[in-house]
Amino acid sequence: xxxxxxxxxxxxxxxxxxxxxxxxxxxxxxxxxxxxxxxxxxxxxxxxxxxxxxxxxxxxxxxxxxxxxxxxxxxxxxxxxxxxxxxxxxxxxxxxxxxxxxxxxxxxxxxxxxxxxxxxxxxxxxxxxxxxxxxxxxxxxxxxxxxxxxxxxxxxxxxxxxxxxxxxxxxxxxxxxxxxxxxxxxxxxxxxxxxxxxxxxxxxxxxxxxxxxxxxxxxxxxxx
Amino acid sequence: xxxxxxxxxxxxxxxxxxxxxxxxxxxxxxxxxxxxxxxxxxxxxxxxxxxxxxxxxxxxxxxxxxxxxxxxxxxxxxxxxxxxxxxxxxxxxxxxxxxxxxxxxxxxxxxxxxxxxxxxxxxxxxxxxxxxxxxxxxxxxxxxxxxxxxxxxxxxxxxxxxxxxxxxxxxxxxxxxxxxxxxxxxxxxxxxxxxxxxxxxxxxxxxxxxxxxxxxxxxxxxxxxxxxxxxxxxxxxxxxxxxxxxxxxxxxxxxxxxxxxxxxxxxxxxxxxxxxxxxxxxxxxxxxxxxxxxxxxxxxxxxxxxxxxxxxxx
Numbered sequence: 001x002x003x004x005x006x007x008x009x010x011x012x013x014x015x016x017x018x019x020x021x022x023x024x025x026x027x028x029x030x031x032x033x034x035x036x037x038x039x040x041x042x043x044x045x046x047x048x049x050x051x052x053x054x055x056x057x058x059x060x061x062x063x064x065x066x067x068x069x070x071x072x073x074x075x076x077x078x079x080x081x082x083x084x085x086x087x088x089x090x091x092x093x094x095x096x097x098x099x100x101x102x103x104x105x106x107x108x109x110x111x112x113x114x115x116x117x118x119x120x121x122x123x124x125x126x127x128x129x130x131x132x133x134x135x136x137x138x139x140x141x142x143x144x145x146x147x148x149x150x151x152x153x154x155x156x157x158x159x160x161x162x163x164x165x166x167x168x169x170x171x172x173x174x175x176x177x178x179x180x181x182x183x184x185x186x187x188x189x190x191x192x193x194x195x196x197x198x199x200x201x202x203x204x205x206x207x208x209x210x211x212x213x214x215x216x217x218x219x220x221x222x223x224x
Numbered sequence: 225x226x227x228x229x230x231x232x233x234x235x236x237x238x239x240x241x242x243x244x245x246x247x248x249x250x251x252x253x254x255x256x257x258x259x260x261x262x263x264x265x266x267x268x269x270x271x272x273x274x275x276x277x278x279x280x281x282x283x284x285x286x287x288x289x290x291x292x293x294x295x296x297x298x299x300x301x302x303x304x305x306x307x308x309x310x311x312x313x314x315x316x317x318x319x320x321x322x323x324x325x326x327x328x329x330x331x332x333x334x335x336x337x338x339x340x341x342x343x344x345x346x347x348x349x350x351x352x353x354x355x356x357x358x359x360x361x362x363x364x365x366x367x368x369x370x371x372x373x374x375x376x377x378x379x380x381x382x383x384x385x386x387x388x389x390x391x392x393x394x395x396x397x398x399x400x401x402x403x404x405x406x407x408x409x410x411x412x413x414x415x416x417x418x419x420x421x422x423x424x425x426x427x428x429x430x431x432x433x434x435x436x437x438x439x440x441x442x443x444x445x446x447x448x449x450x451x452x453x454x455x456x457x458x459x460x461x462x463x464x465x466x467x468x469x470x471x472x473x474x475x476x477x478x479x480x481x482x483x484x485x486x487x488x489x490x491x492x493x494x495x496x497x498x499x500x501x502x503x504x505x506x507x508x509x510x511x512x513x514x515x516x517x518x519x520x521x522x523x524x525x526x527x528x529x530x531x532x533x534x535x536x537x538x
Binding site for chain 1: 247248249250251252253254256356357365366367368373409411412457458459460461462464465482483484485489492493494495517520521524525528
């Protein structure tokens, strides 16, 4: 449930679902997100679901805080049953060309590369949200012993396809971008495709993801 | 192919095609983009008898030098811009907020914006551009939009799909007003900052840093001290949000911003001041002034009415 609604500036509603990050709170966020998206309320021009918040931006020429707040307070998210989540398998290559931060992770986590990969691959991940850069999925949760902080100095360029970790989350860099996450491997899969306007994101909030290891040869031949 | 086109002799520093931008995409990580200074964008289109949401060429600081080939066409430039028009043997200095007619072989040389950042070049017709999600706006970070999502480059040719038959010359006396204060609404993490930090935010001057672009405007000045947590759980952003990372220097989210972020939000720029905010060039001084939501809504309405009024007089 939404615990509190406030304004974020004069053109957005800030819906607070709590401070915890967990699947049940995030599912609530996604339920609201999907319901509001379906209903297309006049003036709402963007919805940004995240771990435990939903930000609803609107066009001040068409509506205002009071109207959107009143609308959100009176919708029943249970109405939308169609959560429509997928289960996806993402191939990842952990060759040393790709696992740029494996040494750092081995030191921080005090685990061997084999153990890190085993932990990473033995897990089903939940997509909390997508964004920051187009299509980037925020996946959780990593086990307690797999959690590392961001790099002290972010990289100017993280290669496209990088699979990286920070705190309890894993993500995938959908295109080359600056970034400070710990890079573990790389996927040959296009996780974001701007030419598919209907469905540019391969992974969407609410989806489940598992990673599967592939060799360098399989990686190279993947898109052929 | 097309018989009416532009050749880019010099692209300028940050020249892109922009229109009204794209919406309903934050949840997949795609920001609005679109013309930074919306009012000047609309005026540019109106001056050349275009639909108001037509694509224009947006430039920052140094603009493009363009050679035109084809039948007669009108163009207009808005903002605070120094440019010249070269016809056969003569070169005249151009004035913003006036449309001009050019013909085959004429050149437009946009030298620079004057104590501002963005300017707009509208051509009376329709540029032949690729649309993605109903917009040709270029987002160079995600390579989305027309021109493969990249800035305009030297030597490239831009075709026109059509030329307006209405070639009436138009003019308006608009002046870009500078404002002393940028009005802000308290952010959702306002209480993360020390009493001293809050005071600094509203009372001290900040300087626009060189590290500013279509994604964000970085500010330098007295540090704003955070007493709760320098990180929050990542959550949605909108344009105008002022985040303060651990180093205490505010960053204002602009039209191409990342859609989510994990720094505390001290404030949000009121919509009414956004067009003027983006025009503040590096070195400019900014002071923030707090306003409440209801005043911000009223001011935004007035600003919009003023824009409509300006457009209706052209």
